[in-house]
Amino acid sequence: MLRFVAKRILMIIPTMLVVTLVVFLLINITPSNPGRIILGGDATEEQVAQLNHELGYDLPLLQRYGKWLWDALHGDFGQSYYTRRDVFEEIGARLPYTLKLTLLSLGFALLIGLPLGVLCATKQYSIADHSLSTLSMFLAAMPAFWLGLLLMLQFALAWTWFPAGGVTGGWKSWVLPTATLCVGYAASYLRYTRSAMLDNTRQDYVRTAMSKGCSGASVTWKHAFRNSLMTLVTLTGMSLSNLMGGAIVIESVFSIPGLGLMGVTAIRRKDVPQVMASLVVLGVFFMVMMIIVDIVYAYIDPRIRAKYQAGQYRNARIKKEAAE
C-alpha cells in the first residue's frame, strides 16, 4: 500500500509538467504584452520593451516556459503582473477563504445529502422519496448565481438576517455563500446515494443478512451504505476539486476573496505568473485528493486492500523463490 501511495505521489511530477506546459502554451496563443499592461498606455515603446526584457517576455515561448519551470523548481513563481506581489503571497491570502467555503459547503452537502439519500432509498416510492427526489432535481438544476442572489435578496436585504457579502461579519458571513454552494451538491449526493443504495439493497448479501436476523438499521448502514460509499467517495473527491476551482460565481456574488475569482481575473488579464501558480496549486490539490480517494477506497473495500496486499505477497514469494 505504501508503495502504491508513493508511486502515485511521484506521478504528480510528470502530470504537472504536462499540464503546466499545455496551459502555458494555451495562454500564450493569443498575443499579449505584459510590459504594456503593467506600465499603462502612457509608457513609451522603449520602456515597455525594457520591462518585457526584464520579465523575459522577449524570449522564445519554450525558453520562457523553461525559465518559468527552472524558477518554479527553485520556489520562485514570480510576481503578479498586476499587483506586483509574490504570486504565492496572493494565493496564500486567498486560499483559506476558498478552503473554508469549500469544506463548509461539502460538509453540509454530505450531512444533508447522504442521510436523505438513504431515507429515499429505504422508503422508496413513499411521499418522502418522491418529494425529496423532485426537490433535488430542482435544486440541482438551479443556477448557483441565481440562487445566491435570491438568498441575498431575501435573507440579507428583506429580512436582514445575514450580511450581503464580505467575510468580516463572523460566522454569519458564511451562511449564505455556503447555502448557495451546498444546495446543488447536496441534491447530487442525495440522488447518487439513493441510486447506489437501491442498487445495493437488492443484492443477495442484504437478503442473507436480513434472513440471518440483522436489524434494518444494521443492514442499511453497516452493509448497504458501506458498499455504496465507493461511488460517494469518488464523487466527494471530484466535488472537492471542482469546488476549489469553481466557486468563482459565489465568490463574486458574495465578495469572498477566494482563489476562484482571482484565477479567472488572472486568466482574463493574461497574468501568466498568477495563472501558472494557481494552476500548480489546484493541480497538486486535485492529484492529492485523488490519492486520498484511493487510500479511502482501500480502507473501505477489503477487496482492494487485499489486492494491494496480494501484490506484496506475490512479490515476496517471487523473491523467495528466486533466492531459493
Place this chain on the structure above:
Amino acid sequence: MKRKLILLLALVMVLSLALTACEGSKNPTGNPTPNPTESKKPDASQTPGAPRTDLNLRLFAEPTTLDPQYSTSVYDMAVIYQIFDNLFEIGPGGYDDLQYSLCTGYEMNETATEFVFHIREGVHFSNGDLLTADDVAFSIQRMVESPVTSNRVNFITNVEKVDDYTVKCTLSIPCTRLPQLLSTATMTIVNKKLVEQYGTNSPEMLVGTGAYKLESWTPGQGIVLTAFEEGWRGSPAIKTLNYMIIPDQTASRVRFQNGELDIYYAVSAEDFELFYNKEGLTTYGYSLSTVTVMAMNTSRPNLNNLKIRQAIAHAINSSDVALAVSGGLWKTAISLIPESAQGFTTDVVTYDYNPEKAKQLLAEAGYNGEPIKLLYTSGIAVTESWATTIEAFLRASGINVTMEGQESATVIQRVTDGDFDLCMFEYGTSLAHPVSSFYALFHSTGYYNVFRYNNPEIDQKIIAAYGSADMEAQRKMLEDINIEISKECLYVPCYSGSGAYFAPSNLNRNANTEPAFGWIKLCYATWEN
C-alpha cells in the same frame, strides 16, 4: 391517488420557489426603501445620537498599487487621493479653477517654460516627517522618470530645490497647464526618505501628507484608511474610510440598500430608477472625460477609403447604441473629445444616421461586400451589448461585418499592433492637459493613434498647439484640429462617460468639486445626525 399527490407536491414546490423570488412591495416602485441612516456597521466608538465617523465605500476591483507614480488603475487613484496630496487641488470650477494645496503660490515666466512653486510650511507626513522642497523636487523628478507617468511630464527638463520651501521647474516646451497636470492623482507628493530607503511600491513608502493614512490592506477584501489627526488640514470628521472590494454590481446594490455601503454608483438606467428621488438619498451626477467610439483603422483595405468610413458612420445610430448599452444613462457623444475638455466644439462634422446614404456611399466607393472585422472585448456585458448593436446596424446597411470577441489583454495588444479593422475604443481625454491627448490620439507618432492616421498638416498643428503659451489661443487651435479630424471620419462617436451616484442625504460631501465621489477629498465630508 399517489400520482395526483405527487403532481400536487411538485406544483406546490414550483410555486413556492417562484414566490420567494418576489420581494415584498414596500413603496410604489415595488422595491424596499433603503434605510441608509441605520448603518449595519456603526462606528463602535461613537455615542448614540452622535454623527457617524466612518464611511463605507466600494472598490470595483483590487487596487494594483498605491504608489502614486506607478499607478495605472482608477481603483488605485481613488485611494491614493486620500493618502497623498498634490501641489494643487481641483476647485469647484474644475481644472480651470485650481486651488492651492501643498503649494501656496507659484510664478510662471512669460514663455511658460519656468515655474517656481512655493511649498506650504509646517506640513507633516503621517509618520511625522516634515515636508520640504526636497520631497517635492524628488516627487516631480520621480514623475519624470517613472515609465507610467513620464510621458505626461517629460517636457520637464530640470527640477531644482531653490530653498527649503521653494522648487523651480524648467520645461523644454511651454506648458501653461503644468499646475493642472500636477493636480492629478498620480502627481502627488511622496516622502523622499521613505522611497529611497524602502523602494518603489513598498508598503513602507505609502505615507503621505493627506488627511488619511493606510491602516490595513487585506488582499481581496479591501483597504482601511484612518484619519491623520495631525494633518495640515486638521482632523477630518470622518475618521475611518473602509474601502470594500465588491466585484458584483448586484451585491453592491444589496449592500447599499441594507446600509453596509454608503455610496452606490448607478451603472444602468435600472439602477438609476431604483434610487433616483428616493427619500433619504441624494443623487449626484457626474461626467467623466471618457468617450467610447468605434475606431476605424485607416491602414486597412476598404477603411483607407473615406467614403467607406463615412458610410459606416452613417450606418450607425449612436443614440441607439448608447441606449442599448446603458439604458439611457449615458449621453450620446459627438466627438472623441468630451464636452468638459478644451478642444471640444459643436462645430465638428457629424454623420447622421442614414442607412440609405450609407448604401449609396458604399456603392460609390465600390465596396464589394468584403468582410470587415469588428474587434471587441468578450465576456463583459457592456462590450458584448455594444458589439451586437453595432453589428446589427452595419449589417442592415449592407456591410459584411464579422465579429471578433477576445479577452481584454489580447484586444489591447491587437489594437496596439494595429491588428484590427474596427474596434471599440474608449479614451479619457486629459482634462488637465488636453493638448497631450490630442497628440496621443491624432499625431502620427501618438501612442493612442489607433486609427493609424498620418497627416503632416495635422501633426504640425498639434505641435504648434503644444508649444503655445497662450491658453485661449491653444484652445482655439485644438478646436480647429478637432473639426479637421471630424472631416476625416476616423471614428464613430458612441457615448460619453457620465453617470450618477447615490448617497444618504445626511452625508455632506462638502466637496470643492463635482466629479465622481471617489475623486474628491473625503476629509471634507461629514455626517449629520
